[in-house]
Amino acid sequence: MLRFGRFVRAANVADALEVLKFRKGAQVLGGGMWMRLSDRTVPCVIDLSDCGLDKIEETDDEFRIGAYVTLRQLECDAALNVATGNVLNAAVRDIVGVQFRQLATVGGSVFGRFGFSDVICALLALDAEVELAEAGRVPLTQFVDMPYELDILTHIVIRKHDYRASYRCVRKAATDFATINACAAYWDGDWHVSVGARPAKARLLIGADLGLAPTAPAPAELASAVEAVRSLKYSSNLWGSERYRRHLAGVLAARAIVDAARYDSPEALEAARAVCAGEEAIA
């Protein structure tokens, strides 16, 4: 069972940061869904419910998602999902169940930097940054590999672009962790393909790494993207073997790219789909 020595409901982020820094063993509480799996006493837990971090705000240039926004809010926010190719909805809608998603937070999901994370995999392919109370804004690509510092994640920022994007994952059973997940997004003249649950943390490949230039990749370019995705490091655990993951990653990435791309003729789309179909057979 999870127990708390002290429970501090901070009035604002500055107060919360002070408690986090100066109370030994203090931890921020998100939805508590991951934390409650452990059997221990957290000396001091900090609740941010009064800090106004439970909103998704939209400006001309960006969406600013508060750390206490729940996965359910992320799933249901129409403006955010329309603007980002629906990848956030697709990434979270199979996580456990509605009641769970109404409690688990975006802040806890991103700060946790779990390798299996559907949320991080989807965000990584977009132009996303995290806002930390002390360190300020940090690109998500950089944050994913940062050590776990004593800091508070206050917001996720997604810059607006003309996103074309698609998210795919494979779960051995509904609501289980993903065996592998992938997200493809075309924005700012480049393809961005992230692959997570390898089972290590998600990795991002961009344009030239993938051999993808145009918005509607030809079969040869798709094949080179599949090869690039399969050249990432994969390993085995209960949810899948290294070989199975490597294979699936290529298939999911190809499907996501084709889904996100805009083909100007049915023949071009058919040729691209044939590459996906060809990749499906295990060698």
Ligand SMILES: Cc1cc2nc3c(=O)[nH]c(=O)nc-3n(C[C@H](O)[C@H](O)[C@H](O)COP(=O)(O)OP(=O)(O)OC[C@H]3O[C@@H](n4cnc5c(N)ncnc54)[C@H](O)[C@@H]3O)c2cc1C
């Ligand atoms: C049974 C189960 C199944 C799951 N399945 C999936 C899945 O399929 N796909 C998926 O993507 N995720 C999955 N998750 C993870 C889940 O979606 C959340 O990411 C996870 O519960 C953490 O979110 P939380 O709000 O509960 O954070 P908490 O458990 O409250 O916190 C997690 C960690 O982050 C820290 N933290 C929280 N918020 C902040 C903040 N704002 N600033 C700094 N530190 C902070 C906490 O101190 C703690 O160390 C699963 C979790 C569980 C328990």
